[in-house]
Amino acid sequence: MKKTDRTSPAESASRQPNSESSSRQPSRREFLSKGSAASAGLAGAAVLGRAVRGAEPEAGSSEPVRLGIIGLGGRGTGALNDTLSINDNVRLVATADLDPKKHQVLKRLDKYGDKVAVPENKQHSGIDSYKHILDDADVDLVLLTTPPGFRPQYLLEAVMSGKHVFAEKPTCVDPVGYRMCLDAHQKALDNNTAIVTGTQYRRQTNYVEAIRRIHEGAIGDLINMTARYCSRGIWYRARKEEMTDTEYQLYNWMHFIWLSGDQIVEQAVHNIDTMNWVMNANPVSAFGGGGRFTRPEDSEMWDSMAIDYTYPGNRQVSFMCRQIPGAAADNSNVIYGSEGIATILGGNGGATITDRDGKEIWSMKGDIGAAYKQEHKDLVDSIRSGKPIVELKQTADSSMTAVLGRIAAYTGQNVSWDFLVKDSELGLFPEDFNVKNSRPEPQFAIPGKTELI
Template identity: 60%
Template sequence: MTNPKSSNDRGTIAGSGKPNASVPNRREAIRSGTALSAALGTAALGSGAITPGMLHAASSSDDPNRVIRIGIVGVGGRGTGALNDSLSINDNVRLVAMADLQQENCERARTILSKRHGEKIDVKDDRIHIGLDAYKKVLEDPEVDLVILATSPGFRPYHIAEAVAAGKHVFAEKPSCVDPAGYRICTKAHDEAVKQGTSIVTGTQYRRQVNYVEAIKRIHDGEIGDIVSATTRYCSGGIWYKNRKEGVSDTQYQLNNWMHFIWLSGDQITEQAVHNIDAINWVMGSAPETAYGSGGRFTRPADSEMWDNVAIDYTYPGNRVCSFMCRQIPGTKGDNGNIIYGTKGIAYIDAMSGGSRFTDRNGKETWSMKGSIADAYRQEHKDLVDSIRSGKPIVELRTTAESSLTAVMGRMAAYTGQLVDWDFVTEKSSLDLFPKDLDWNGDRPEPSFAIPGVTKLT
């Protein structure tokens, strides 16, 4: 079964609409912008400067009933879903600004959400922003307290860093990054958010799903004994693919078909299966020390860079091994969940709303609990808004960035056929997938896919 928060319905700024004609070179704009420099500790925030956005965000806790004004970047299915969750569970919140590549995404979402939430939707036409740089308009808006970032993942670290530098509270969808360069940006942004007192909650809903929380607490309390090993699977059928439309540039096509290009999605292990990898990191209490694995492609379209399947052995401290597998192949049997083997028993933590159960080593059930993924989706947004109002910010970006990098480490191991360790990906790897010359009307290199033994570890 496919997680509804997966690539099938993720909100994305990577659309096929017609953004502003004056879109600049994104990589140069991102890397030379003072906002990102500030988030990386080299400009305003590092010197203690206070921006108007920071003052506005900080004032959110002055009145527990004060309206929290939301802006969103990436108004596709997942972005709209995140908005609906926040507006449904929170009182005194209001959507005031939107950014996407497609005008129709914003207008459709505004119409649908207005019917559901009435006066909570207050987006004037001049607060709908279209284009690769449209997110900047949301971050510059002094009325926006909280920004939801739901674009294709390749943009995520840069958008997070600039949102933190603008003093905004953040809800950032998973994954946090698709390469080691993005991970380092995220960890610095995490530290800056802690320093300035703004929240970052991430789209790892299982960490707020009651059966996950209780099961993992019981594991940590020793109910199944010492953890020996684990397995986790995210195996499903095929996934969407969008044929190229006539007259679009390479950039426009890749942004519209973003799941199939590694700089945008990080492949299925990073974009989709990161949920299960995050759960195993949570169970084990840390990121793994090494990753070794393989995989391949059999059914992908010719210009897709994705693999069909990846299988990784992750070794955690204490020589505890997690056998991980993800797969997207039509006609195959699905499997989505986690099994943790202990010296006294076995824990089964199913994905979605499958619930959790423990057995002893002979298979007799000793505990079980149901859980609702829909409730977990909403809870992450309630926790975020509550943290803003209370003046007790939640900053959880580093944890999600570590889980995202764990997925990246596994992908790097499979793509290259090498054993990859945590020290390499955090400290030594130079892998940086974001294009240096991204232009809305520009060309992109010919798509290619990784071949173990040929693809180099960098």
């Protein structure tokens, strides 16, 4: 790695040597200021091609919804299994991934028969392979399952190309990406195209029912809440000798903030989404801290954070996340009301409501597997009905709430929501992105030194 002065991850991620390689993508600043020429062409191609399912007359709706996927890693493979197993009339027709070897996943999808029909010329590889999916008139619905740092631009380009979208969480890792998500949300509404996101708890029956009861007053006036996503570790991939700095960071993307957003954004966003859902609002501000004890030397991630969020009405949410081997795990949301307490556990943990004395009033088991599938069924059903779901803003808000907590911890400052969404210029994605480029020495944030931008 090239040596640099010590800087914050935000500053590190923006420093890139110039390159004229074809692997360069338009910077986010360029994309936002003048639009993407590629996307303009894609939009035209979509208009001239076959009608996207959901846009055609009712008589044509018997054709399968044609799927393309960008990102064939673990979550991409999971999303394919979920949508192919729950939906009867869909067909995977195109794939894209940085690594050509990832297309081998298609062999594991043989069990779905003619729901998978991807010829070799539609198995695209390389950093620009996503463009082939968006420029394919045979693709109706695109699944975005790459590392999160790419999500905002891919979302916006997909919507501009006239595609329906499934986007994994989180949908952004910085304020610049958040604004791109809001733009994409509005464009999808204008286009009458769908965007469903990978916040499966929004479709998990025990979550839906518990939060409905909370909103209807089952625990009285809402006082405060605690939320925790504490796990025992996360994967790490050692660098291979032939890799450039950028190739390595893409390969080991969880550990670099411009790609993952840190644990609070990439993983714990599920609990943060639940917080916003329960509070029925975005937070006003965040104050917190954390640190790192067990991360590999070149990881930019912290391994623990504790954030106090203030919501409208001066309601408080105490949030904690960590990934420390050997430490206790806890994935829970506990909501305290004037008349009772609601506990909603992650995964299959279920939900309960008790009175203030601890007597159980209501409970329901959890089934996260069904929720993973339901989000894909709801998406395809909405396309077929001609009433597409567009839920990007709620997930962008939750992703930004996670970013708010991370920035408060990294900088050691009390940070307001209004500052980040209106004034912050923080954009982590490299301005001149190229897979062959070197990268600054990885640096982790230090409160009091890392600047609030």
